[in-house]
Amino acid sequence: MxxxxxxxxxxxxxxxxxxxxxxxxxxxxxxxxxxxxxxxxxxxxxxxxxxxxxxxxxxxxxxxxxxxxxxxxxxxxxxxxxxxxxxxxxxAVLAMGTLAAEVVRRLRAAGDITVIGITGSAGKTTTKDLLAGLLSAQGPTVAPRGSYNGEVGVPLTVFQAGWDTRFLVIEMGATKPGHIAYLASLVRPDIGVVLGVGSAHAGEFGGVENIAKAKGELFEALAPAGTAIINADDERVLAMLSRTTAKPAFFTSSDDFSPVGDRVVRARNSTTTPDGNPSFTLVLPDGSEHDVVSPLLGLHHTTNLLAAAAVAFEVGCVPAQIAAGLRTLAAASRWRMERTERSDGVTVINDAYNANPESMRAALRTLAELGGGQRRTWAVLGEMLELGDRSIEEHDLLGRVVVRLNISKLICVGPRTRALFNGAVLEGSWGSEAVHVDDVEAAERMLTDELEPRDIILFKSSNGAGLRFLGDRVAQSAPDASVASGPAVTTDAASTSQSQSPATAGGPRPDAPGKAQQP
Structure with a gap:
């Protein structure tokens, strides 16, 4: 600072x-x-x-x-x-924001700093981690810890910047209209990225269209000399083009998208490897093509990879170095499709930091692909929070998706996942294929009794459901567990839980709900 x-x-x-x-x-x-x-x-x-x-x-x-x-x-x-x-x-929180705005103002006045803002209903943290890895090779780069993306988290990230900072990456979340506009007013981003618009937290916003309006506040905040990085595969994001005076640049997995101009980053032949890693040919605006296999887990991460590549290209990173980075960079933040291989052959995928209907479906598709009909698959799912009036319907639909994907075993955890369980049953899940348990402890007992070698188990829920800590315990319940992808997993699940939860003895953690991290 x-x-x-x-x-x-x-x-x-x-x-x-x-x-x-x-x-x-x-x-x-x-x-x-x-x-x-x-x-x-x-x-x-x-x-x-x-x-x-x-x-x-x-x-x-x-x-x-x-x-x-x-x-x-x-x-x-x-x-x-x-x-x-x-x-x-x-x-005090507003005062933090005022002080952060002054930090950015002084850094701009003193030197060459580029501020990049990232928002979207899913993928912000992974994209931020990827971008921080790519840009750090170009110059001193500051990016948020974890998901520091709210009115506390953004100033805390800004305070990490110093006189030598070349790139300042800001993740922006929101719980209501106006939040992103406020955060953007603090840092005045040169480049804005909108990854996508989903139904996460639709209850708080009053519908998906209001979510789109809120995410688009980032593009509205850009100056004409700025750059709007647009996901052309999301119609709601593409429609935000009319809301900005900044120069547009696009990323897409479609060969059919042909905008005016040539500022497009494209993924051709997008697929996944047998291990579930995104694989595609990266086509950059200079016409160069690069084969990329990412260590991330799941096809949905292609969006995040392309977004990071688009920003890196806009700030002048060498195309070959962009591709090399995408081939090596894994998620640096915990509980994002974090895969652990236990010594008994059980694969644990812990993606229980956040959840919405879109990210749930993406994680379940990855689970089904990894199983491939050859390994037994488990989905341990908790509640998707803040869906408002659509909560029962969305949980019911998700239960049906689990059955359609032929997931072997479904455990619905918590009293508010009853609609999820009912949806699976109504779709045709009979006997013990789907069960409902009241709490995490009951789910843990069932897994302890029934997990077998070579099983694949996915933990997925909103943060407040606490399944990420159960995922840690299950991942480390066999000796010599090793991480196959994602950030390092502690071997002490109890200490992990303590270190990531709001403080009870040292002051309120900046990642307290509603402050540092937002959807």
Whole structure:
């Protein structure tokens, strides 16, 4: 983070300085955190209220770890009786945004930085990880940790940037119209990418068309000199072309798409290998063609690969290096089609970080393809959250898809997956092919009793269902498990669960629901 004085932060945010001796040395910060455990010497601790806890309860802990200033919504007494040094503001999260906007402004004024914004109903984090890998070969690159994509996560990502940062990659999520417009106003992206529009969180938005309007806010925020990277395979994204004055560039898996101009990144002969890895011929706007087999898992990742390639080409990456990167880069964030091969031959696919009807179908298709009629397949599915009035219908339809794909065993976990189970039964799943269990513990007992060597098991649900932690435990329940694709899997499932969940003893985590990560 570039350096700010306490006085500068107060002036920028309209805050009030408290607990600072006007005759004492000036206070400056060189990093920022919303989790007291992540504070280091010189940190600004943002004491934001959280859904799990209140950051003001951990101001003291932050200062013990090296914080020198708090950005808070009230004074917090220090052991000496005076207040901890702080800038007190009405809304700490909005103040974070203001400070992040100033960071970007100063970086633009001082040097050559390109800001890339990515949004879409699915694939944002994987695309961000791919792009960070491609761009880091070109210059210092900053990208979000995990899925830091909301009004807390975006500023935290910006605060990681320094004077030498060449590329700043920003993932943007939203829970209502206007969110992406707000995030874009903070970072003013030079390049915007919209991956797709799905029905995830349709209940919150009031329908898919409103989701499209929200995602298109990114293109509206681009300046005429900017670039809009458009998924030409998604009609709703393609229609956003009329909402931007920026230069358009496209990516597609279709040979039939022929826009005006030649700024198209294309995948020809798109398919998957027997191991489920995307395989295609990458055709770049310069006419060069490159064979690509990605270590990612599932045909649906072709969209993310093409989007990353399109951005990399626009910023001047060498075509051969783009292709080489796509051949080697795997998902860097956890629980995204994360495959683990157990020593007993069981394959575990943990994709339980997020879920919507589109991503559920994609993951199930990959499971069916990997089974190939030769291996027994398990789908352990939890609830898809925030679908609103369509929830029962979408879960029912998903149960039918499981049967049509000939998935061997279906476990529906949780009381609100009853419609999923009923859909499978009505589609023709009889006997023990489909079961409904009340909780994760019951699903775990069943898997412990019934999993056999060479089985393939998929865990998929929305984040709040907690199936990702069950997936970790099952993946590591046999000795000598090794990761075949995706980020490294810890061998201590309990510590993984603790490290990824909202903090109970160190301040509210930035990944608390509704703050750092959004759909």
């Amino acid at each position: 570039i350096e700010f004085s306490a006085a500068e932060i107060a002036a920028l945010t309209g805050g009030v300085l408290v607990g600072i001796d006007p005759e004492g040395p000036a206070i400056s910060v060189t990093s920022a955190a919303t989790d007291s455990r992540e504070c280091i010497t010189g940190s600004l601790f943002v004491a934001k209220p959280g859904e799990e806890s209140d950051g003001h309860l951990f101001v003291g802990a932050a200062f013990e770890r090296g914080a020198v200033l708090a950005l808070s919504e009230r004074e917090v007494p220090a052991p000496s009786g005076s207040a901890h040094p702080a800038v007190v503001v009405p809304d």
